[in-house]
Amino acid sequence: MKRICIAIFLIVSFVTAKAQNNGKITGKVIDASTKQPVEYATISIFKTGVASPFSGSVSDDKGSFSINNIANGEYTIKVEFMGYKANTIDHVIISNATAIVSLNTLLLAPVQNELQTVTIVGKTPTVDNQIDKMVYNAANDLTSQGGAALDILKKVPQVTVDIDGNVELQGNANIRFLINGKPSSIFGASLADALQSIPASQIKSIEVITSPGAKYDANGTGGIINIILKESKVEGVNGNINLSAGTRLDNASMNINARKGNFGVNAFFGGNQQINSTTVNTNNRFTTDNNAGTLTHLYQNGSTAFVRGGYKSGLSLNWSITKYDDLTAAVGFNHFDNHYNGLTNQDQTTSGLTTNNLLSDLPSLRNSNSKFNANSIDYSLDYKKTFKTEGQELDILYTTSQSKNTAYSFQQQDYSSGVYPSSGAMSNNPGKDKETDISIDYTHPLSKTFIIETGAKGVFETINNNVATDTLSAGGFIPNANQTYGFNYQRNVYAYYLSTQFSLFNNFINAKAGLRDEYTKTTSDFPGANIPGYNTLAPSAVISHKFDPSQSIKLSYSYRIERPDYGDLNPFYNISDPHNITTGNPNLKPEIGHNYELGYNKSYNSGANFYVAVFYRYNTNDIQTYTTQYDTLNVGGTKYTNVFLNQRYNIGTETTEGLSLFGSVPVTDKLNLRLNSMFADRITSNPGSPNVSGFTYRLNLNTTYQFGHDLIAEVFGNYNSSQRTIQGTRPSFFSYNFAFRKELLNKKASIGFTTTDPFTKYVNQWATTAGTNFNQSSLRQVPFRTFGISLSYKFGKLEFKKDKEKEKDDNGNNLQAPPEN
Structure with missing residues (x-):
């Protein structure tokens, strides 16, 4: 510090x-x-x-x-x-x-005439650094054209994505995700699946807000990532169609925009399917029992077939009632599902701790199967009113999102020795999630250099979940009353904020500062859980200075919290692998975060741009997953042996110090290089345990070359280093991509080719976990190689026509267009 x-x-x-x-x-x-x-x-x-x-x-x-x-x-x-x-x-x-x-x-x-065909060619920066956020323009992303949102996120400065789709922002996984600035319950079920279901071709840009202001919800210690989908507000009818087919992922999306005068319609559909692939898993675990004087070795070796699919569609209507009043209504439907099916050979041996004599050898075969299905519908109604005073605005937004999720899991272990009977469990877990947000925001400029923003918001979330479990007994599955239950969970958040935007010292400094007050009330019928309400005061501030139009500096601070979601709290035991069981913790407290960032941006006339930021994050009541080893664990009357129980806890404090670097350099008119990197050291302090320090870094390099007016190539490489965690190490991840795109039909259409890891069949993921009397090493071999082809076509025309009825001032007089110069 x-x-x-x-x-x-x-x-x-x-x-x-x-x-x-x-x-x-x-x-x-x-x-x-x-x-x-x-x-x-x-x-x-x-x-x-x-x-x-x-x-x-x-x-x-x-x-x-x-x-x-x-x-x-x-x-x-x-x-x-x-x-x-x-x-x-x-x-x-x-x-x-x-x-x-x-x-x-x-x-x-x-212009007076109607343009039958308009091609607008604009060169926007790939990364736009603004006072309170960083914007990544996905339209410039070539290697991700046939992929999903996760593929684009790998390119975004300060964002890290691992091979399983887990996203971190400046090393923090507690991120608030939004779509077009609005929440969606689709993210509550499975974040990785939700991000994988959004085709990259549907995304206009991604906004990264590491230090959100008072106008934003305080939830998410890592910050906010806002995914902006494509739409058009231009007169006429236009749209685009995108198709891609590959050895690992198929994609399709379509956008249609129509606007006439004061009324506009936008409709879209996008879907993808990850083709069935098989991951190879190997696991070695050693546990000691000092009282019994034994050493147990569990070896697991198997493979898991995996398939995933999803789609997202929506319709929005915009009506400019008057030049001061704007109404937008939208509805969206989201769906995704996945299916795992695997066989694992297991061999558990027990020997004397000092004598090394073999005491038992228990080989078995585990058959596992799981399915997950999620459907959600989002509705929103947004009314915006502007006033004669420039910058004065009232915004009233109502959104509601409701989802239905179904999870099914099955596992059975058969022992080849015949000494032990087969064991297994089968469960169904249907659930419902509904969230309604109502917000009012008002902006009032007191002067040209002083603006006040204020507003209030209510968030109302209800979750209903049921679990029905059958266990294998005497050759058949029978209901297990001890593992069958239902629960209701409700959380309401009431918020108010006040913020200001102002300039000091004759515009030498531009600043935004605010305070948000949020009161959280939670009720649930979790057995033995009492979740008290709490109030949060969340201040935020950012100051910036422009030396000149080409360089600026900013300093920001924000106070953030991370409320445990129902997945963290749900006491349901996931026993798809009886040796690795996961459950929630109903007694979790919210995590508190203090985020500081100092950033400098410099651009050059040549088109080069650089951004460097140092950041410091300090979290208390830090929420992390902790593994506890049990020789025997009783779950609802069923005993499981040699178990790792994975559960979330509030573990002391976490401090992260880091540096983020971004650079874009046009080497020539045709060749462009883009570097994106982050270096951070994370220190976790848990009372009663030694501090754990883990250094991590992320590097990616993007190179594009324009062969001519209609052919471009791109190479992208990404490396996430391994990192020490509170109980072990997290695996590193490296991948590389090649892409080509050829534009056709006067740039109305294009055809592209992409490939990922073409010379490597698997990405190897090594991880370790260690604790009192146990240690474990695991290897996952994930098939990541893919080849694909993509097609894109733009259609429609843009119209520019004058509407005499609307061309009037506030007194009803005709407005004259300015003369052409």
Whole structure:
């Protein structure tokens, strides 16, 4: 912490010494016909008498833009976007007396003719570093074109994805996932399966928020990842179709957008199927019993066939009631399922601890089968009202998400010696999950440099679950009343927040600061569990400074919590492997996190961009999985021998110090290199046990080469190092991809080829676990090699027509479009 404070002091001192150019120009770009914001309009600043611009910006999704660090002088501003007449504003003066100039609303008039075919070619940065988040633009991602959301996440700065789809943000797995800024119950059932069910072709961008502000829920000590799906707000009918087929994964998706005047419709469908593949598993376990003087060795060797599938579809309707009132309704349906089926040869031997004499040898064969199915429906209704004052906005959002999940598991052990009868269990676990969110957000600019945001939110979640278990007895499965039960779980969260956004010292510093108050009330009928309510005050702050349009620095802090979900709390025993049993812990407390980050961004005229950040995270009541070894474990009247019981606990504190680096360099006009890396040291402190320190790093390199106007190639390599955990080591992971894409039909269509690990059949995953009187090593050989081909086609036309009825000001007078310059 001392090192970080010194670094902050030195950088802030440097910032103070470099302060200059404090002028600022703001405005909002509006379609003169539809009165809708124009997103991605280009704003260029010219010095008077100079033909080339020296600075500029693009408008955001609300049409707003802000350009800082402008020296005193006289300028010309030019606003442009495809299909519109350019709008030029002359004699814009920045001086000590008028350091901030607001251009207010700038109207762009559509061209008079209808464009039958419009191809918009824009080069957006792959990574856009904003004041409170980092945005990864998935449209630039070539090697992931035939994959899923998980494949894109591997490329996102500060994000780590292992081979099983477990996601970490700056080394923390407690992440709040959103889709288009809204929660979905699909993430509550199985995060990896949910992310695998979203085709990469459906994703527009991924937002990473490591230090969320007060407007965001405080849940998720790791931060927030928001997946933005593709949609279009352009006039006319357009869309795209994407198909891919491969040796490991098949994908299909379709988007259709239609907009006429004030009404727009977006419909989409995307699905994929992971083709059946087989993983080879080997496990070696040694346990000692000092009282009995014995050493037991369990050897497991087998294979598991696995298949997964899923799809996501939805429909959204947008109605611009007036130029100040906007209503959006959406419905989405999500489905995914998986199926495991495996055979495992087991041999358990017991020998004398000192004499090494063989006391027993128990070979067996375990047959296991499991299926999981999840369906969820999401509804949302969003009303936004803007006002005459620029930046003033009211947003009322209602969302509800409900899912039905079904889990089935079966396992049977047959002993070849014939001494012991066969044993086994079969269970069905249907459940329902419903979450409803109601939020009201209001933004009010008190001045050009001071904005207040406030709002309230209620989250209401209900879970119902039932477990029916049969055990093998006398050659047949009979109901086991001791392992058959149901439970109800309800959690309500009531939140209020207040935040401000302001500038200091003539725009030398831009800052956001806020406080969020959340009260959590939980009720459940878990046996022997009493979950008290608790109140959380979560402050957050971020300050930033732009040295000039090409470089900036920011410092942020956020207070976060991680509420245990029902999977962590559910006392159900998963006995798909009787030697490795998993259960929840109803007595878990919320994890508390303090997140600090200091980041610096630099871009160059050549197109190169660099971002470096140091981060410090301190968690208390840290939630981690802990393994306990039992010689004999009684579960609902059934005894299991030589068992590892895996359960989540609040384990002391966890401190993570790290460095994140991102760089994008256009070596030539055709060759581009992109480096993404993270280095971190995690220290876990558990009272009564020695501290555990584990260093980890993640490296990936992306190279693209443009052969011509219509052929591009990409190579991507990713390496996640192994890491020491509180009881062992986590496996490393390395993979590499090659991809080619050829554009056809005047860039309306494209065909691509991708391959992953073409020269390696398996990815080897070594892991170890150790504790008092036991140690275990395991190897999983995961088939990761794949070859695939993808097709994409864009269709439709864009229309630019003037609507005379809507082209009126607040007094009902006709608005005249600005003259073409």
